[in-house]
Amino acid sequence: MSPEHRRLGLAALLALGAATLPFWAADQYQLHLATLIAAYWVLIGGLNLVVGYAGQLSIGHVGLLSIGAYGFAILAGKAGLHPALAVAASGALCGIAGLLLGLPSLRLPGFYFAMATMAVALIVGEVVLAQGELTGGGVGLPVPGFPAPFDSPAGFYWLTAAAAAAVTWLTWNVARRMQGRGLIAIRDSVVTAQAVGVPVLGAKLRAFVFSGVCAGVGGSLFAALQSYITPDTFHFELSLFFFVCIIIGGRGGILGPFLGVVVLTALPELVSPLAKLGNFFYGLLLLAVVLVVPEGIGRVFELVAARLKPRPVESVPVQPDLPRLARALRSNR
Amino acid sequence: MSPAAAAAVQPGASLRAVAVTRRFGGITALDGVSLELRPGEVHGLIGPNGSGKTTLLNLLSGYYEPSEGAIALGNEPLERAPVQRRARLGIGRTFQKPRLLPTLTVLENTMLGAWPHARAGFVETAFGLPRAAREDQAARSRATELLHGVGLGHALARRANLLEHAEQRFLEIARALAARPRFVLLDEPAGGLSTDEIDHLGGILGTLREAGIGVLLVEHHTDFVFRVCDRVTALDLGRMIREGTPAEVRHDPEVIRVYLGA
Numbered sequence: 001m002s003p004e005h006r007r008l009g010l011a012a013l014l015a016l017g018a019a020t021l022p023f024w025a026a027d028q029y030q031l032h033l034a035t036l037i038a039a040y041w042v043l044i045g046g047l048n049l050v051v052g053y054a055g056q057l058s059i060g061h062v063g064l065l066s067i068g069a070y071g072f073a074i075l076a077g078k079a080g081l082h083p084a085l086a087v088a089a090s091g092a093l094c095g096i097a098g099l100l101l102g103l104p105s106l107r108l109p110g111f112y113f114a115m116a117t118m119a120v121a122l123i124v125g126e127v128v129l130a131q132g133e134l135t136g137g138g139v140g141l142p143v144p145g146f147p148a149p150f151d152s153p154a155g156f157y158w159l160t161a162a163a164a165a166a167v168t169w170l171t172w173n174v175a176r177r178m179q180g181r182g183l184i185a186i187r188d189s190v191v192t193a194q195a196v197g198v199p200v201l202g203a204k205l206r207a208f209v210f211s212g213v214c215a216g217v218g219g220s221l222f223a224a225l226q227s228y229i230t231p232d233t234f235h236f237e238l239s240l241f242f243f244v245c246i247i248i249g250g251r252g253g254i255l256g257p258f259l260g261v262v263v264l265t266a267l268p269e270l271v272s273p274l275a276k277l278g279n280f281f282y283g284l285l286l287l288a289v290v291l292v293v294p295e296g297i298g299r300v301f302e303l304v305a306a307r308l309k310p311r312p313v314e315s316v317p318v319q320p321d322l323p324r325l326a327r328a329l330r331s332n333r
Numbered sequence: 334m335s336p337a338a339a340a341a342v343q344p345g346a347s348l349r350a351v352a353v354t355r356r357f358g359g360i361t362a363l364d365g366v367s368l369e370l371r372p373g374e375v376h377g378l379i380g381p382n383g384s385g386k387t388t389l390l391n392l393l394s395g396y397y398e399p400s401e402g403a404i405a406l407g408n409e410p411l412e413r414a415p416v417q418r419r420a421r422l423g424i425g426r427t428f429q430k431p432r433l434l435p436t437l438t439v440l441e442n443t444m445l446g447a448w449p450h451a452r453a454g455f456v457e458t459a460f461g462l463p464r465a466a467r468e469d470q471a472a473r474s475r476a477t478e479l480l481h482g483v484g485l486g487h488a489l490a491r492r493a494n495l496l497e498h499a500e501q502r503f504l505e506i507a508r509a510l511a512a513r514p515r516f517v518l519l520d521e522p523a524g525g526l527s528t529d530e531i532d533h534l535g536g537i538l539g540t541l542r543e544a545g546i547g548v549l550l551v552e553h554h555t556d557f558v559f560r561v562c563d564r565v566t567a568l569d570l571g572r573m574i575r576e577g578t579p580a581e582v583r584h585d586p587e588v589i590r591v592y593l594g595a
Contacts, residue, residue: 170459177465178444178451178472179458184434185445192432195394196512197420197449206455252436318484318499320533322540325482328475329510329544 006301007255014258018161022154030270031153032225037265038160039221044242044261045167045254046214049207051243052251053180055187056204057110060101060117062239063124064212068094068219069229070128070135073143076224078134083146083224091216098212099205106204121239128231140230143223160221167214172254174207183207184252237279244282248289249296256298263297342422346407347371348393348516348547353402353412355388362388364571365402368549370516375538375548377558377579380568381592386551387429389568390518393549394426395419406515421449425509426518431501435494439485439504442493443476444469446511472511479507483537499530506537516547523554535561555593559583567592 018034025031043065050056068090076086105116128135135141145151150159174180182203185193193200223229241264249260268281277284293300348370355363363385370376370393378386391397392404395416404412406422414422425446433442450472453465480486483503488496496504502522509517523531531554538561541548552558558565559579566576567588575585582588 169461173461173465174455174459177458177469178448178453179455179465181434181437181441181445182448184437188434188436189432191396191428192434192445194396194416195420195426195428195432196446196508197417199417203455210455210459315497316487318503318530318533320484320503320537321481321486322536324478325537325540326544328478328482329540329546331475331478 011255014255015165018165019158021161022157028153031157033266033269035153035157035160035225036222037261038157038164039218039225040242040245040261040265041164041258042160042167042218042221043211043215044218044245044257045164045171046211046218047242048246048254048257049171049174049180049183050204050211051246052249052253052257053175053183053187054204054207055251056106056208057114057243058117058208058211059114059239059243060119060121061211061215061242062234062236063117063121064094064097064101064215065219065222065238066121066124066128066231066234067097068216069143069223069234070141070219071216072220072223073141073229074134076144077142083144083220087217087220090220091213094216094219095209095213098209098215101212102205102208106201106208118236118239121236125231125234125236128234136230138231140228140233142228143226145224145227156225160225163217163221167217168254168258170210174210175254179203179206187251241282244286247296248286250293250298251296253296253298256296259297342407342409342515345372346409346515348424349403349405350389350393350399351403351405353389353392353399353404355385355392355397356400362571363392363399366568366571366573367402368393368566368573368576370547370549372515372547373542373545374563375542375550375561377562377565378549378551378568379553379555379558379565379582379592380574383570384568385571386568387520388571390426390520390549390551394424394518420512423513423515424518425512425514425516427502427505427509427520427522429520429524431505433493433496433501433504433508436492438490438492439480439496439500440473440476440489442504443480443507443511444472446508447472447475449512476507476511479510480504482540483507483510484533498525499527502526502534503537510541514546516549517541518549518551520551521553522550523552523557531557555583 021034022031043061047061050058071090071093072086075081075089076083101120105113108116129137146156149155182198185198186200186203190200226233245260245264246257249256289297350368352365352367353363354365366389380386392399395414399412411419451468453468458465480489483506485500485503488500523534538548550558550562562579565579565582567574567582569591574587575582
């Protein structure tokens with residue numbers, strides 16, 4: 001079996017397990033955790049194109065999550081909009097926010113871009129506090145749930161899981177096509193990206209706006225799951241958490257970051273000794289991954305397999321086939 | 334070639350630098366140099382280190398703007414055109430130090446070169462509309478042929494970071510060819526290659542010439558340059574000292590004095 005098939009098989013298994021989760025989850029709390037993971041993944045799946053593929057260090061996505069969450073709470077709650085419409089509106093709002101944030105900041109190199117996204121996250125938090133009339137200020141805001149059949153924990157889980165699956169499908173489509181290669185070129189060598197014709201800023205901006213829309217939808221689902229949001233819900237560590245999930249999972253893949261979210265969300269909750277460690281656990285895991293498997297846990301199996309069964313790369317002298325080259329150059333010019 | 338970009342340039346047009354000067358601060362790296370690269374011609378660019386060869390290549394491919402002078406493809410002025418526009422117009426290049434995407438396979442690295450021909454945008458691709466898959470399939474089969482052509486058929490699925498040096502150089506050429514270029518600008522493609530590999534490179538350059546592609550060859554292996562090139566330009570200290578056939582340049586006293594040695 002090729003790694004490709006193995007990965008697809010693993011993905012299918014995960015999908016099956018996720019779809020049937022309400023039937024085998026031990027208790028309501030596990031179902032809640034799974035819903036939380038799915039809501040996070042809606043955001044992280046989109047962010048993955050920005051961080052994992054295009055290599056842009058956005059550490060401010062909690063700001064977009066917060067805009068999405070408050071957008072949903074205000075539109076579906078105070079304004080009485082249908083929740084489905086409110087989700088769509090929050091997604092659009094965060095897409096626009098992503099555009100406004102990305103347009104100036106994506107021109108900045110590496111760390112300066114990271115600082116800009118962090119600044120925006122902090123500003124959003126302050127604005128939420130200051131606009132008490134609209135957001136409830138420090139007291140917070142109740143968030144309405146979804147109508148039947150999504151009003152039960154299982155129903156809402158399936159809704160969130162469906163959104164997570166949709167985001168996965170969208171990013172997978174981008175990742176495996178020319179658009180995805182263009183993003184990877186921006187990450188690994190901007191000079192190469194330019195040389196082959198990739199519009200660097202435009203490609204980054206598209207991925208960033210997409211991640212904004214995902215953050216808006218994810219924020220809406222996240223808020224509905226919490227049922228009550230305050231500025232403290234959107235602490236800056238959450239932003240780092242999103243970023244760290246992708247780094248621990250591995251850049252340039254989808255399964256890896258997904259495993260990253262699952263591990264980082266579920267493990268501390270399910271294994272109580274780890275919960276006591278709190279952030280220490282994150283730090284330890286991050287350190288372990290960066291030192292031992294810098295390519296991310298998404299590739300651990302592959303790397304272990306390669307270690308167990310080393311296939312020496314045999315050196316074959318480069319031997320051009322000039323008639324074939326000539327044919328290839330002539331074809332459909 | 335994308336139809337809109339191709340329509341702007343007549344077939345048979347040459348890529349020209351006309352009296353280009355490029356200054357970096359107070360240093361004049363290139364001083365009033367002209368060069369015409371014709372389709373189906375292998376044009377060598379030689380000179381000592383610091384003579385301005387790579388600067389000229391960067392001016393032609395768009396990484397630098399000239400301080401003075403003009404760059405044009407046919408009647409199309411290019412001196413302010415970004416690198417990406419020149420790529421769409423059919424100007425490809427390789428790098429002195431190969432710049433590959435280490436985590437992608439050899440095949441995917443080559444497919445990236447077909448970017449100018451991919452019309453499916455981000456949203457269209459995300460929603461899985463058929464055009465993106467179709468274009469990918471076309472890029473894949475063409476890249477496969479090109480890779481077999483340049484001698485990397487054995488390494489299609491290998492990650493680029495596992496390639497040997499010569500393989501990296503040939504992969505860069507395949508990637509440039511995946512764009513169906515009119516011109517390829519090669520920055521020291523023979524650097525670090527064995528004698529056999531240099532011969533292979535020569536064969537590839539000959540095939541490009543026959544396919545009507547203009548090749549600019551920046552190179553230090555002067556024997557190789559004089560063997561494979563139709564015309565040669567010699568630079569020294571940012572100035573052109575001689576342009577002509579390999580025989581003319583090789584026996585030019587000035588070229589011998591500053592570069593070839595007695």
